Amino acid sequence: MNPKDLPVVGTVFRLGAQDRVLDSFLLLGPIVILSFVVLGRNAFTISVTGAYLLSFIGYVLYKGIR
Amino acid sequence: MGRSWKPLARDLGRILKALSGMFFLSIIVPLVWGEYYAIPALILAGLIPLGFGYGLTTWCSEPEDIGKLHGMMIAASGWLLVGLFGSLPFYLIAWTVAVDPYSGLLAVPASAETATLAAFRDPLNSFFESMSGITGTGLTMTDDEAVLPRTLQWWRTFIEWVGGVGVIVLTTAILARPGSGSLTLYESEARSEKIHPSIVSTVRTIWWIFILFTFFSISLLWLAGMPPWDAINHGMTGLATGGFSVTDGSIGAYNSPAIDFAMVPVMILGSIAFPVHYLILQGELRNLYTDAQTRWIWGYFTLGSIALVGFLLLDGTYETSRIALTDGIVLTGFAATLFQTVRFGLFQFVSAASCTGFGTTGIGDWSAPAQLTMSLAMFTGAAAGSTVGGIKLIRVITLVRGTAFRIQGVFYPETAVRYLNLNGRKLSEIELSREFEEASIIAFLWILFLAVGLTVLLLTIDQSFTLENAIFEVASAQGNVGLSSGITGPDMPTPAKVMFLFNMWIGRLEIIPVLVLLRGLFDTFNLYQ
Numbered sequence: 001m002n003p004k005d006l007p008v009v010g011t012v013f014r015l016g017a018q019d020r021v022l023d024s025f026l027l028l029g030p031i032v033i034l035s036f037v038v039l040g041r042n043a044f045t046i047s048v049t050g051a052y053l054l055s056f057i058g059y060v061l062y063k064g065i066r
Numbered sequence: 067m068g069r070s071w072k073p074l075a076r077d078l079g080r081i082l083k084a085l086s087g088m089f090f091l092s093i094i095v096p097l098v099w100g101e102y103y104a105i106p107a108l109i110l111a112g113l114i115p116l117g118f119g120y121g122l123t124t125w126c127s128e129p130e131d132i133g134k135l136h137g138m139m140i141a142a143s144g145w146l147l148v149g150l151f152g153s154l155p156f157y158l159i160a161w162t163v164a165v166d167p168y169s170g171l172l173a174v175p176a177s178a179e180t181a182t183l184a185a186f187r188d189p190l191n192s193f194f195e196s197m198s199g200i201t202g203t204g205l206t207m208t209d210d211e212a213v214l215p216r217t218l219q220w221w222r223t224f225i226e227w228v229g230g231v232g233v234i235v236l237t238t239a240i241l242a243r244p245g246s247g248s249l250t251l252y253e254s255e256a257r258s259e260k261i262h263p264s265i266v267s268t269v270r271t272i273w274w275i276f277i278l279f280t281f282f283s284i285s286l287l288w289l290a291g292m293p294p295w296d297a298i299n300h301g302m303t304g305l306a307t308g309g310f311s312v313t314d315g316s317i318g319a320y321n322s323p324a325i326d327f328a329m330v331p332v333m334i335l336g337s338i339a340f341p342v343h344y345l346i347l348q349g350e351l352r353n354l355y356t357d358a359q360t361r362w363i364w365g366y367f368t369l370g371s372i373a374l375v376g377f378l379l380l381d382g383t384y385e386t387s388r389i390a391l392t393d394g395i396v397l398t399g400f401a402a403t404l405f406q407t408v409r410f411g412l413f414q415f416v417s418a419a420s421c422t423g424f425g426t427t428g429i430g431d432w433s434a435p436a437q438l439t440m441s442l443a444m445f446t447g448a449a450a451g452s453t454v455g456g457i458k459l460i461r462v463i464t465l466v467r468g469t470a471f472r473i474q475g476v477f478y479p480e481t482a483v484r485y486l487n488l489n490g491r492k493l494s495e496i497e498l499s500r501e502f503e504e505a506s507i508i509a510f511l512w513i514l515f516l517a518v519g520l521t522v523l524l525l526t527i528d529q530s531f532t533l534e535n536a537i538f539e540v541a542s543a544q545g546n547v548g549l550s551s552g553i554t555g556p557d558m559p560t561p562a563k564v565m566f567l568f569n570m571w572i573g574r575l576e577i578i579p580v581l582v583l584l585r586g587l588f589d590t591f592n593l594y595q
Contacts, residue, residue, distance in 0.1 A: 016274045022347060026274060029281025037294045049285045056282060063349030 025056050071590075072126040073136050074143065079122025081144045084236055085151055086116035088224060092155075095220040103174045104155075104217040107162050111154035118151075135582065141234060142575055142583035148233050149197035149571070155221045156195050160186035163215075180213045185556040190563055197567050199225035200233070201574035202453065204309025204423035204548020205566065207556045212314045216295070222310045223299040229574075230306025230336065230453035231276055235269045261344050272340045275347065279305055283332040290328035292320065300424075304329055307336040307453045309423025309548035317413070318426040323391065323405075326413050326426050337363055337420040339451030358489035359449040362459045367419055370443055375411035377436040379403070384410060384427075414549075419443035421455040423548025430535060430551040437534045437551070444538075444545040445512070455546030455573050457512050461505040464488065468502040511577045516540055519569045526559040540566075544573040 004013045009027060016023040032052045036045040089112030096104040132140070160183050166174040186192045191207040198205045199222050208214060211222075228236055261268045284301030288294060299312045313319035317329055335343075342360050345353045355361050378384060384406040390396045397405050410427045417424045418440045429437065447456015471486050478484060486493045493501065519540040527536065535551040542549050543566045554566070572580045587593070 012274075015270050017278075017347065019347075022278065025281070026278050029278065029285070033281065033284055033288075033294075033298070036288055037298075046289065049289050053282065053285055053289065060347060060349075061351075064346070064351030066349070 021059055025052075025059075028052060073132045074140055075122045076126035077132070077140045078144055078147060079119040079124075079126070081140075081148065081233055082115040082119030082151065083123065084233070085148055086112045086114075086119060088112075088228065089115075089155070092217070092221060092224060096215075096217045099216040101178075101215050101217050103162055103166075103168060103172050103178070104159050104215060106168070106172070107158035108155060108217070111151075111158055114154060115147075115151040135586070138579035138582040139586050142571075142579040144233055145200065145575060146571060149200050149567075150193060152200055152221075152225050153189065153192035153196035156186040156192035156218060157189055159215060159218060160184060160192070178215055180210075182209045182211075182213050183215070183218070185209070186218075188556070190560065191556055194563055194567060195222065196225065197570050198548070199308065199310060200229040201546050201570045202226055202229045202306055202308040202421070202455065202548075203543060203546045203570045203573075204303070205543055205550060205554045205570075206310065206548075207554075209555070210314045211311055212319075214312075219299060219312045223302050223308075223312075226308030226310050227280070227302040227306045230308055231272060235272060261341050271344055275340055275343050276305070279335050279343070283335070286328050286332065287325065290324045291322055292325055300329070301332065304332040304422060304424065305336045305453070307333060307420045307422040307455075309417070311424065316425040323409055326409055329424060330413060330416050333416050333420040333422045333424070334363070334367070336422065336453045337367075337448035339449040341451060342449070356490070358463055359451075359459050362463060363448050366446070366448075366459065367416055370419055370439065371412045371415040374415045374436060374439050375407050377433060377439060378407045378411050381433045381436065383407070383432060383436070414440065415443055418547060418549055419446065419448060421447050421545055421547045423542065425549060429538075429549065434532075434534045437538050440549065441534075441538050441541045444541045444547045444549070445516075447545060455544075457505075457509055457576075460489065461508055464501050464505040465509060468498055468505070471498065508576055508578070511581075512544070515569065515572055515577065516544055519544060519565050522565040523553070523562050526562045527553055540569065544569040546570060546573045 004010045012023050012026050013020075016026050029052075032049055035048055039045050089108050093105055093108050096102060096108065162168075163174050163178045163183055164187060168174070185207050186195065194205075195207050197203075204226070211219065214222075261271045280302055283305045284297050287301050287304075288297035292300065296312055299310075300317070302308075303310045309316075311317065311319075317325060338360055339357070342353050342357050353360065355364075382403075384403060386402040386406045388396060388398045389402045389405060391405075413424075413426045414429065416422075421444065429440065432440075445456060446462055447458050448454040450458040450460045467486060467488060471484070475484065484495060486498050488498075488501070520536055523536045523540055524533075531551070531553055535553060538549070538551045539553045541547070543554075553562075558566075
């Protein structure tokens with residue numbers, strides 16, 4: 001099954017950044033937020049949120065300097 | 067000046083339909099927080115603009131292309147109507163809590179009844195709050211935002227978030243308009259920059275960038291130590307450079323340097339134009355310095371912050387003997403004073419210049435030079451094509467460089483052919499004259515309406531407020547900033563509230579569309595006689 005056939009994923013891929021990585025950040029954003037809303041502040045949610053932010057910044061820098 | 071009102075009615079109907087969707091989407095908040103008494107108010111608030119919107123679009127279902135005149139009138143009246151209908155949740159929930167008409171699950175808890183909420187029983191206060199939100203101003207009629215129902219906290223955030231991008235951008239994205247009118251409407255909403263040849267693609271790109279940065283902002287603020295609900299609200303209003311808060315003391319309520327410094331990049335993100343964001347996300351990082359507006363943002367924010375920090379240091383506003391940053395890192399003496407002054411000065415200048423309006427400290431008792439530095443920042447704003455207010459940096463650049471170009475022209479022979487490079491464009495003297503004229507007109511009208519607002523304010527407010535307090539407050543309202551020297555509140559005189567409503571409205575649309583609408587109404591209804 002192709003991911004773009006899934007309802008939300010398909011919409012994001014069609015109307016989003018036309019860049020699979022940035023589209024993934026768009027899709028992961030609500031999940032990251034939901035994780036710290038539901039699970040609270042702990043080592044896991046801090047790590048996940050930190051990784052989300054750092055990987056986004058890292059990807060933009062990588063695209064800029066490659 | 068004969069004109070058909072049908073295109074206006076059709077597009078206003080579409081805007082109202084989009085607005086009604088925002089009400090229905092917001093029902094999830096009272097469901098999650100158990101504020102069930104707010105649900106009927108939200109449903110009714112959504113049905114009213116939906117009914118009007120459906121009626122208007124049915125009445126004018128024939129597609130008709132619109133010109134610049136209609137585009138400006140639609141933008142001006144659309145923002146006014148959104149402000150008006152956006153006030154319904156404030157008004158209806160305030161009266162629901164006062165009357166408590168339901169029983170059982172929908173009964174209002176005693177804790178919901180507060181003086182802050184009661185202020186919204188006055189429709190003018192509700193309209194003020196809504197207009198302040200949708201225009202991204204952030205001046206408020208509440209005494210204590212923290213005691214508002216979560217539903218209203220969310221509604222304030224949501225309208226600021228949408229208003230940051232624009233109601234026409236929202237409508238165009240979800241209800242793509244047939245014909246060529248989308249571009250005209252888009253330009254009438256104080257936007258001109260296109261990312262793609264198609265305007266529908268442009269607004270959709272603006273939305274995914276805005277949503278992506280919203281997730282980024284919320285995550286960053288939570289990581290800095292903000293509670294989740296606060297991070298969601300402040301992430302949205304910070305990126306939209308709106309400034310509504312869910313705490314009584316804005317960002318200062320957390321008394322956290324980490325949160326203060328985390329909010330600064332969020333506000334700066336909101337100050338940079340969307341086309342530049344798009345290019346940066348495509349890997350073209352050089353736009354951070356090759357784009358003239360963005361380059362000026364760095365310089366202007368840096369110099370302004372240094373100036374403000376300098377004034378605050380000279381005044382000794384934040385003299386501190388000792389401050390503990392984390393366990394083990396303690397600053398004492400001048401280092402502590404410098405840290406606190408930089409922390410507050412940087413935050414407040416970026417908050418003012420980005421037209422956000424968050425506060426970390428009281429500014430009503432700052433010295434006159436410090437307050438006037440903030441007023442200047444609010445007057446100028448940041449990049450056109452971003453979420454900020456003010457007259458925009460590109461106009462300041464045009465005025466400064468255009469003036470220099472004219473003066474230098476005296477030293478050249480009359481036959482010399484000269485060009486000015488402005489933000490990557492090579493302008494001939496005729497093109498420069500046109501842009502210079504446009505920037506001069508906006509700057510003139512901006513100052514004119516600031517003066518009108520100031521006059522009304524000085525005639526009506528308590529005499530205990532100083533002139534710099536009044537200048538600060540009017541500049542804040544018209545620049546859609548939201549910082550307050552303490553004048554704005556539910557006890558503010560009615561003429562001042564009405565004046566500020568007008569200032570916020572014209573400030574968001576850069577004045578001319580509102581004047582065009584008023585002229586059209588005067589013509590149509592023969593109000594000159």
